[in-house]
Structure formats: structure tokens, C-alpha cells
Amino acid sequence: WSRAVAADMLTVYEQFVDMRERRRVERLEMLDEVEEWHLIMQHYCITVAVLDQAGGAGGGLGAIHDAVSKQLAAGMGMM
Numbered sequence: 251w252s253r254a255v256a257a258d259m260l261t262v263y264e265q266f267v268d269m270r271e272r273r274r275v276e277r278l279e280m281l282d283e284v285e286e287w288h289l290i291m292q293h294y295c296i297t298v299a300v301l302d303q304a305g306g307a308g309g310g311l312g313a314i315h316d317a318v319s320k321q322l323a324a325g326m327g328m329m
Contacts, residue, residue: 254298256298258292263291
């Protein structure tokens with residue numbers, strides 16, 4: 251892969267899911283313990299990898315990768 255980024259599902263949930271949707275989901279009370287929810291979400295991850303011979307030109311998955319990388323870095327104080 252020419253580029254790859256990964257994040258645990260808790261990070262994805264907190265940074266990419268709209269606040270209104272998070273509030274709606276949290277009202278469902280699927281789990282009694284918030285800590286348990288965090289452990290479950292941190293156990294799984296999502297990865298975006300791109301084999302990009304064009305160097306990112308033209309959008310597509312390369313553009314998605316770049317947007318995700320930028321958002322994750324900003325959320326982790328890396329930018």
C-alpha cells in the first residue's frame with residue numbers, strides 16, 4: 251500500500267459520528283456500563299489503505315484516505 255491509516259472504533263465514533271447521532275445512540279442504553287462500551291469499541295478498528303500509483307491525484311480512495319488521516323491527526327493533537 252502506498253498509504254494507510256487505522257483507528258479504533260471508539261476514535262471513529264467520537265470523531266466521525268455526528269453529535270446528534272451519538273446522543274440518539276447513547277439514549278438507547280444498549281450497555282449499562284460506559285466503560286464496557288469503550289472497551290468493546292477499542293477492541294475493533296477500521297483501516298483505510300490505498301494503492302495509489304497516481305500520487306493522490308483525482309480523488310477517489312486517496313482523497314478519502316487523506317481526509318481520514320487529517321481528521322484523526324487533528325483529533326489526536328498531531329497537527
